[in-house]
Amino acid sequence: MSSTLDLEVFVRTADTGSLSAAARNLNLTPAAASIALKRLETRLGIRLLARSTRSMRLTEEGARYLDSVRLALETLSEGERAIKQQGQSLSGLLQLSAPSDFGRNVLLGWLDEFKVEHPAIRIQLLLNDSNADLFRDTVDIALRFGVPRDSSLVALPVVPGHHRIPCASPDYLARYGTPQTPADLARHCTLRYMRRGQANSTWHFYQGAVHQEVEVTGDYLSDDGEIVRRWALAGHGIAYKANLDVARDFQAGRLVPLLPEWQGEPTPFNLMCPHRLQVSERVKVLHRFLQARCEALLSP
Structure with a gap:
């Protein structure tokens, strides 16, 4: 399988008619662009571009291959855009773990309100006083009392001064x-x-x-x-x-x-995530929602 960079060098070179111009567009050195093009041709076993000291043109095989490469790169780009948009949109699934007492008597009602505000978000709730393993269990985020023991997790403070x-x-x-x-x-x-x-x-x-x-x-x-x-x-x-x-x-x-x-005893209340990249927009919205609800609940 050819790398995406090799394919992009080929398309940019075909579009501009110049390997140097393709390198500039991709923020590469001319030498790096030349190596990428040669690597692609070597893998395919064909010459894609006929090159001379003064000109560069597509070969017959290169012209046929160009359309397939354009389609492949466009498909990859669309897939990346869809994934990014899904991560930032207020839709999708929230897999949440929470302590049993707080979950049943407080959180359950709050999630009903949250769902009314964000109807496109689906909720999966796991109630358990044993901490869910965010790397193994079917949950993405977890509400936990106490100082986080696992330094590899990301802690989003909900009530930092809780006790x-x-x-x-x-x-x-x-x-x-x-x-x-x-x-x-x-x-x-x-x-x-x-x-x-x-x-x-x-x-x-x-x-x-x-x-x-x-x-x-x-x-x-x-x-x-x-x-x-x-x-x-x-x-x-x-x-x-x-x-x-x-x-x-x-x-x-x-x-x-x-x-x-x-x-x-101090028991800070946090929303835990396994990685910073998993703090999607819907997680951020839930975090702000919980902060506001907890502040109102604990107000005199």
Whole structure:
């Protein structure tokens, strides 16, 4: 198979009648253009251009081959334009992975609104608290809480200053009291989240330069964030949840945020992509959409 450059040198030379002019049009040196033309003729085993010190003309074989080359180059150019336009247009498929709790209770409704605004975009949603492998799974982008562990991925910040918040239902607090310091949590029933087979039994809190770790226990443990939230709503204990997951529960009074003078563990919220080239226009639009929705949700 001949390279595209070799074919382009042949067409430009035929059009201009000059190898030097073809080289200038393609930003090549005359020597590089001559090598490309010779390489093409050698591969084909025919002379495409009859050359002398003063003139250059197509051979009979070259004239027949020229039409095929023009068509091939035009087809390649059209294909490239179509791919670029598809990548930049607000159409096509968005394959998105998201955490289960946020996905079911927040993101699902937002995606309905996003689809109304951009009806030509198709959505494939995978909800899983285990991080999707963006290089192996059938997803293109993923919403993730926490500091990115894989430096090869591109992180588009959605809520960079996001953090976890301890919370409980009014019923639980009425029965067992409200903790006043992080250390008080050790005396309460906590609802723990398990990830990668490990229970999150160490909760972190910050107050300026002060950092406190609290070892917590409880009778409830799950690897599904939605289950932990439901246990908290049912009054079974204190949960340590991502702010975005429970913001609506705070607003409705179903859950109460605790320890307001302390900040929970930082969990920046990002839209992850495997490569910068995959940040298409539709991904950028989704990113801006999510930033706006999250800002509105977390506003006082």
